[in-house]
Amino acid sequence: MEKTINVGLIGFGAAGQVFHAPIILSVDGLRLHKVSARKPEQQQLLRERYPDAIGVGSAEEIINADDIDLVVVATSNDMHYPFAKAALLAGKHVVVEKPFTNTCSEADELIELAASQGRLLSVHHNSRWHSDFMTVKKINQSGRLGRVVAFEARFDRFRNTLRENAWREADLPGSGILFDLGAHLIDQAVQLFGLPTAVNADLRKQRPGAQAVDDFELILHYPRHLKVSLKGAMLVKEPTPRYALYGMEGAFVKPGLDPQEAMLKAGAIPRDYPDWGEEAEEIRGKLNVLENGSDHIEYVVSERGDYPAFYRNIRDAIGGKAELIVKPEEARNVIYIIEMAEKSWDEGRTVELSF
16 A cells, blocks of 8 residues: 555635645545634635545644645745745645745745755646646647747636735735736746747736736747747636637637636536546637648647646655656746746846746
8 A cells, every 4th residue: 555645735715725625635645634724714614625634723733743744835925935945844745836936036945945855846837737728738739730930828817806905916026917827828838838038028007906917918039930928917808719829830729718727616526527627619729720732620629627637746756656747947937937027027128038
């Protein structure tokens, strides 16, 4: 029998409730053992949904617990670095919710600390397992578009009022949708095309009273005439295509949203759904290419989304059975690009990147 990995989840807000607890519960070999839940309503929900988990009142009760192997930090962004550092110093493996940290210097310190401690450190870039992105990646690798010259990706919301006492909308380090939604898109772009050579950014605060960025556009520069445009906004009432790939031989345009987040927010547990991650037929992407001198159009069946794959890999990497997929150095590069995007906007220029 292989040893069960006891997981301590720090934070039972939106991230902990939606993106971590139900996924951890769905992966064999992981046990959701302890959860820090500060608010009474969080404690009640924890008892109802996860009666076998032990609720605790502080992060320290998880970090310093002898019966915890893996610490998951799913808190506000300002606490990612201190909690991850404390957990690594306590000899724990660590997963940090994205964005990794608020600064590159913090990320570099954690990477060095994990190496010196001989512990796994990863970041929850779960959007690599979105059904739509996995399909875009497959099309990009297929070669059917010819040489790809442009990639456009969007991650939007519609919320025309500000939430009271919401740290993501406050004037704080790591707040705003560039760190939130933008981190996903940057990581995806790097997975498709590698590291960019420069960035040009447009960062705005569009809603009345907004203190944090709620509209962004990044242009990532690549060799061979490839242009990558990443956008996100909080005032998009009418959905636009999520992804568009344009190549010398045609295009692939993908509408709709991966279904996993909506299901998790409704309380679904992935292990209970044999068809988990399957997209609806009506949001299949459209492939329009020239083949053998003729136009060819088809609607591509999406790959199945698979959030649990992230934690299966964490389990296997801890057990020495697999290479870690989401490496902390990759997550650090996302933070670096965000930092340089902010510099680009502040200085009104394109900023060269040096990794």
